Amino acid sequence: MNIALVIVIAYIVVLYAVSWYSTKLSKGGGYLGYLLAGRGFGPGIVATMIAGLAVGGASTIGVAEGAYKQGLAAGWYNAAWAAGAVAAGFLVAEKFRQFETTSVPEILERHFDTSGRVIGVFGQIVIQMVITSLQYVAGGAILAALMPGIFTFKAGMLVSAVVFIGITLVGGYWAAGLSNLINVMVIYVGIVAGALIVVSNAGGVAKVVASLPAGHPGFDLLAGLPLAMIVAWFVVMLTQTQSIQAVAQIAFAAKDGKRAKLGFILGGLIIFPAGFICAVFGIVAAAKFPGITPAMALPKTLLELNPWVAGLALSGLWAADVSTAVGLLLGSSTLVVNDIYKRFVNPDLPEQRQILISRLTVLIISALTFWMATYAVGIIKTLLIGLTLTTSYTVVLLGLLFFPGLCRKGSAFWTLLTGILFLALWQFVPAIRVVSHPIYLAWPVAVVTFLLVSFLDPRPAKVPGGATRASAG
Numbered sequence: 001m002n003i004a005l006v007i008v009i010a011y012i013v014v015l016y017a018v019s020w021y022s023t024k025l026s027k028g029g030g031y032l033g034y035l036l037a038g039r040g041f042g043p044g045i046v047a048t049m050i051a052g053l054a055v056g057g058a059s060t061i062g063v064a065e066g067a068y069k070q071g072l073a074a075g076w077y078n079a080a081w082a083a084g085a086v087a088a089g090f091l092v093a094e095k096f097r098q099f100e101t102t103s104v105p106e107i108l109e110r111h112f113d114t115s116g117r118v119i120g121v122f123g124q125i126v127i128q129m130v131i132t133s134l135q136y137v138a139g140g141a142i143l144a145a146l147m148p149g150i151f152t153f154k155a156g157m158l159v160s161a162v163v164f165i166g167i168t169l170v171g172g173y174w175a176a177g178l179s180n181l182i183n184v185m186v187i188y189v190g191i192v193a194g195a196l197i198v199v200s201n202a203g204g205v206a207k208v209v210a211s212l213p214a215g216h217p218g219f220d221l222l223a224g225l226p227l228a229m230i231v232a233w234f235v236v237m238l239t240q241t242q243s244i245q246a247v248a249q250i251a252f253a254a255k256d257g258k259r260a261k262l263g264f265i266l267g268g269l270i271i272f273p274a275g276f277i278c279a280v281f282g283i284v285a286a287a288k289f290p291g292i293t294p295a296m297a298l299p300k301t302l303l304e305l306n307p308w309v310a311g312l313a314l315s316g317l318w319a320a321d322v323s324t325a326v327g328l329l330l331g332s333s334t335l336v337v338n339d340i341y342k343r344f345v346n347p348d349l350p351e352q353r354q355i356l357i358s359r360l361t362v363l364i365i366s367a368l369t370f371w372m373a374t375y376a377v378g379i380i381k382t383l384l385i386g387l388t389l390t391t392s393y394t395v396v397l398l399g400l401l402f403f404p405g406l407c408r409k410g411s412a413f414w415t416l417l418t419g420i421l422f423l424a425l426w427q428f429v430p431a432i433r434v435v436s437h438p439i440y441l442a443w444p445v446a447v448v449t450f451l452l453v454s455f456l457d458p459r460p461a462k463v464p465g466g467a468t469r470a471s472a473g
Helices: 003-026 030-039 043-054 058-098 104-111 114-146 153-201 205-211 227-240 245-252 257-288 294-302 307-345 351-373 379-387 390-402 411-428 439-456
Strands: none
Touching (some): 003 030, 003 307, 030 245, 030 307, 030 351, 043 058, 043 153, 043 245, 043 257, 058 114, 058 257, 058 390, 104 307, 104 390, 114 153, 114 245, 114 294, 114 307, 114 390, 114 411, 153 257, 153 307, 153 351, 205 257, 227 379, 227 390, 227 439, 245 257, 245 307, 294 307, 411 439
């Protein structure tokens, strides 16, 4: 009997049962019930939603991949995510909920102009599709390592995609919320138990350190990465949590602003340890398996464990992918349906048709992101470059919330356009890479653009009552 397969199948059955049950919670809620859980999330579900979104493929497989060469310092990636979640809790979560809206681009049109919404949708979809595609990569690596006789890497990606899509289609945002309550528990039980046992089996921390290749930083928190790169991670995460649709949608779905704020802060505390725990697997793999593909560091170390422990730990890693992917797919569906189809194609779309179009959109985006996943290289590197695009959104939204007097009609469009053009130049014109990470240039570019528009555009943005009195569009 393949114990690992039994555990994974049992876990999938539980997730689908939860997803099916969640249909009762969203029944009669229509479009908002499916995409925003009828705005019914309490702080506990908000916290596990933000934690589930953060602790995905990059935070587990990706961190262990980095730790294979960079040591424990790779875990700062999750610490950066945690800092971003807490910052969002204090700065924007409560205000986002008070907007009574469904998407970030909707906010941009309401307070700036239609062109801001259009370009805002484009950028947000690109960002979320990049992140979603990386969940398939991690899911494929997990299943291929867990059951090499059953799954190839691509077959593992395909099965992961089927599960992600199925849960999303059946239960919507309530399914994501309830699933994440289970996912976060499975993640932590799996990785904590696995980390303790792999270190013990390797002879303890001292034996692991002694067996590392020459020059490997091991358990040193700072030696493995340049400080500039660690700072860049924090800047990226503090940036993206203030504006990306998948994060903002969690706040939109809270019962009220106070619950949204508390949930984000609790979520940050839950996120913090995961990266350092997963980095341990990469360090042990570097000591025991020199020369393997770094992305296989974490799964490879777990294969030597008791089958029940290995199955539970790898199911926890796979749970991390499920939790992230479901939230991202629903966020992307919201953008397409609310900000493109309903806004520009069929404004009078009936409720039931909106749900149908939402589900079809999930299928289409899933197919596109699966195709993208076949070309993904370097999980964290790819993710962080994509998230840099959120800088322009964050500058615009923070300007709207805290410096409304500087906002002009054209602020959103020109700041977002400049951000997109900058990132394109970074990718295709190496001469402009005068800093270690694009985020160090993305912020000054966005801020300068925002201020220039404030000076050159005479048309004030619409910010009545500090934006918090806006009603749903």
